[in-house]
Amino acid sequence: MTTEATPPPDATPPTDATPPVAKDGGGGGAGAGPRALARQRRLRSVLRFWRQYRTHRAGLLGLAALVLFALTALTAPLTVGSDVAGVTGAPGRPLESPSGEFPLGTDRFGRDLLGLLVWGSRVSLLVGLLAAVLSVAIGALVGITAGHFRGAYATVMMRITDWFLVMPTLVLAIALATVMSRSLGTIVLAIGVTSWPTTARLVRAQTLAVESRPYIERAKALGGGHWHIMSRHVLPNVMPLVLAQTTLMISSSILAEATLAFLGLGDPTVVSWGGLLQEAREAGAVSSGAWWYLVPPGVAIAVVALAFTLCGRAVESVLNPRLGVAR
Amino acid sequence: MTADAASAAASAPAGAPGGPARGPRARTGASYLRYGAGKVGGAAVSLLAVLLTSFFLFRLIPGDPVKYMTGGRQVSAEQLAAYRREFGLDLPLWEQFTDYCRKALTGDLGTSYQFRAPVIDKITEALPNTLLLTGTAFVLYTALGILLGTRSAWRHGGLGDRLNTGLALTLYSIPSFWLGLLLIIVFSVGMGPVPGLFPTGGMESGGEEGFAYVVDVAHHLVLPVVTLVAVDYGQTLLVTRSALLDEMGSDYLTTARAKGLRDDLVRRRHAVPNALLPTVTLVFINLGRTVAGVILVETVFSWPGLGGLFYQALSVPDLPLVQGLFFVFAAAVIIMNTLADLIYPLLDPRVGR
Numbered sequence: 001m002t003t004e005a006t007p008p009p010d011a012t013p014p015t016d017a018t019p020p021v022a023k024d025g026g027g028g029g030a031g032a033g034p035r036a037l038a039r040q041r042r043l044r045s046v047l048r049f050w051r052q053y054r055t056h057r058a059g060l061l062g063l064a065a066l067v068l069f070a071l072t073a074l075t076a077p078l079t080v081g082s083d084v085a086g087v088t089g090a091p092g093r094p095l096e097s098p099s100g101e102f103p104l105g106t107d108r109f110g111r112d113l114l115g116l117l118v119w120g121s122r123v124s125l126l127v128g129l130l131a132a133v134l135s136v137a138i139g140a141l142v143g144i145t146a147g148h149f150r151g152a153y154a155t156v157m158m159r160i161t162d163w164f165l166v167m168p169t170l171v172l173a174i175a176l177a178t179v180m181s182r183s184l185g186t187i188v189l190a191i192g193v194t195s196w197p198t199t200a201r202l203v204r205a206q207t208l209a210v211e212s213r214p215y216i217e218r219a220k221a222l223g224g225g226h227w228h229i230m231s232r233h234v235l236p237n238v239m240p241l242v243l244a245q246t247t248l249m250i251s252s253s254i255l256a257e258a259t260l261a262f263l264g265l266g267d268p269t270v271v272s273w274g275g276l277l278q279e280a281r282e283a284g285a286v287s288s289g290a291w292w293y294l295v296p297p298g299v300a301i302a303v304v305a306l307a308f309t310l311c312g313r314a315v316e317s318v319l320n321p322r323l324g325v326a327r
Numbered sequence: 328m329t330a331d332a333a334s335a336a337a338s339a340p341a342g343a344p345g346g347p348a349r350g351p352r353a354r355t356g357a358s359y360l361r362y363g364a365g366k367v368g369g370a371a372v373s374l375l376a377v378l379l380t381s382f383f384l385f386r387l388i389p390g391d392p393v394k395y396m397t398g399g400r401q402v403s404a405e406q407l408a409a410y411r412r413e414f415g416l417d418l419p420l421w422e423q424f425t426d427y428c429r430k431a432l433t434g435d436l437g438t439s440y441q442f443r444a445p446v447i448d449k450i451t452e453a454l455p456n457t458l459l460l461t462g463t464a465f466v467l468y469t470a471l472g473i474l475l476g477t478r479s480a481w482r483h484g485g486l487g488d489r490l491n492t493g494l495a496l497t498l499y500s501i502p503s504f505w506l507g508l509l510l511i512i513v514f515s516v517g518m519g520p521v522p523g524l525f526p527t528g529g530m531e532s533g534g535e536e537g538f539a540y541v542v543d544v545a546h547h548l549v550l551p552v553v554t555l556v557a558v559d560y561g562q563t564l565l566v567t568r569s570a571l572l573d574e575m576g577s578d579y580l581t582t583a584r585a586k587g588l589r590d591d592l593v594r595r596r597h598a599v600p601n602a603l604l605p606t607v608t609l610v611f612i613n614l615g616r617t618v619a620g621v622i623l624v625e626t627v628f629s630w631p632g633l634g635g636l637f638y639q640a641l642s643v644p645d646l647p648l649v650q651g652l653f654f655v656f657a658a659a660v661i662i663m664n665t666l667a668d669l670i671y672p673l674l675d676p677r678v679g680r
Contacts, residue, residue, distance in 0.1 A: 170619035298505035
């Protein structure tokens with residue numbers, strides 16, 4: 001659930017490389033029909049993408065870190081289990097400093113902080129991913145439709161986008177999270193619906209560029225409707241941009257989740273990295289100098305956010321060679 | 328986020344209407360006025376939209392706002408009704424709304440539930456402190472970002488560039504509140520050999536007068552400003568760097584070198600002024616991020632500004648105060664963006680005329 005949704009970098013070498021565009025795969029690969037051809041072409045372009053991606057050292061480093069965190073999060077039920085978050089029957093005394101038994105010490109209830117850190121990665125990654133997917137989905141929808149249907153609809157949509165663009169995103173997200181009930185869904189929604197405008201602008205620009213090409217005119221002349229053009233011609237062309245954007249957006253969503261949780265707007269019943277930091281502050285970890293309570297969650301947030309940023313930048317510079325020099 | 332803001336910066340001037348070429352005098356006059364009026368009008372519409380949003384958004388809250396005021400105490404029905412009357416909550420929604428709009432236009436943003444004081448007073452009280460903190464941080468991180476970004480781009484690919492970019496990206500990924508907490512542990516509480524050098528929070532120790540007071544406030548200012556600068560300079564650095572890299576291959580730089588200018592002069596007189604154009608827009612757009620950073624940093628350092636007030640209001644939740652601060656934050660960003668739009672064509676004659 002957590003990592004299957006991770007965008008393209010993971011679509012490592014051959015076989016499993018099914019780009020998200022390939023929804024029409026119903027026909028199977030038999031024979032050299034148009035679908036098989038299309039599939040081969042996609043496979044080739046994914047391979048080409050991977051060969052270029054491989055040359056970005058920072059991108060590979062980010063990818064490796066992500067795989068590591070994804071594995072940690074996915075195997076957490078086996079390694080630590082949900083008991084680790086239980087307040088009753090905690091194994092240690094409150095605020096023990098790191099020792100052989102508790103490598104990262106204990107929290108204010110005497111729970112094992114290493115276990116909590118591992119368990120918290122599930123929520124932080126999940127919320128980050130879902131919020132980013134929601135945000136990019138809204139952005140892509142608004143961008144493609146605003147680029148396809150010109151006129152009044154586009155004007156109104158772009159006005160709304162511009163308005164959201166100038167709003168301080170986090171303040172709006174905080175306001176939304178305040179008025180809704182405390183839950184993970186609220187956090188995902190609050191981040192998702194406030195951070196889509198940049199994606200919408202990028203996608204719209206790309207849509208306009210694609211729609212000015214002759215083959216779109218040809219498709220229209222052959223009777224292709226709005227839906228056909230948007231889903232079969234525009235979407236595959238903006239998809240790389242959307243994927244790069246998603247990767248970058250996950251990084252800021254994870255930071256935003258941590259921020260909201262730190263402000264006490266998160267779901268109090270689940271463990272997340274931002275929530276751990278909030279608890280640490282409330283428990284007086286700062287004045288008592290309990291650095292082991294504060295350092296690990298922050299490092300985890302920073303490493304994951306950095307890893308997604310590095311991947312996103314690498315994907316971007318592969319897809320947009322003009323940025324190559326800026327790498 | 329870096330790429331978003333950069334593209335936002337890039338798209339802002341692109342969205343501006345390109346007027347027909349006329350004589351230089353006509354261009355600086357009427358056409359700029361028309362462009363400026365359009366931008367200011369757009370900002371006014373945005374501000375109005377924010378005002379409406381903040382009214383309806385905070386009426387969506389489930390439950391009875393009076394419950395938050397009483398804080399769970401047992402109160403009689405009469406008292407609840409009295410509270411409702413006091414805050415105008417017994418009126419129908421549309422009457423509350425017209426009331427709200429009329430008052431907002433005269434600068435009255437309602438009464439805070441927890442302080443029992445006009446929201447506008449609380450805001451004007453905290454505003455100078457926030458301006459001091461944000462202003463100092465803003466000047467420092469912009470200067471640092473531009474300086475390091477220029478150096479990075481001029482020697483791009485080198486060790487210095489890679490270290491610079493790497494550090495900027497890392498700091499950019501760090502949650503500001505976490506960095507603040509760490510700085511407090513190390514430099515205020517003291518850790519190992521490091522004694523407590525700086526105060527843990529607040530803005531003044533109290534009791535100082537005159538020059539001693541200024542020194543005292545500056546002493547309190549150090550850690551919050553360092554936190555804000557560390558988290559925010561990266562974006563300016565990256566945008567300055569890529570803007571300068573775009574200019575690097577230009578013919579006019581080759582010309583400048585060919586006529587014998589020193590490398591350092593080519594950079595300062597020719598390349599940097601052109602590369603700074605997109606950075607100007609970004610610097611203002613960055614303020615949106617700084618507003619968010621200020622909320623957290625002020626909370627962590629108990630700085631008596633708008634951000635700290637916002638946190639206090641959130642934890643109640645004190646709706647009129649949250650609503651008023653939401654409006655102030657949004658308005659600050661909208662006004663800054665409009666300023667960027669207004670300044671940009673004065674700097675770059677290719678845009679907006």
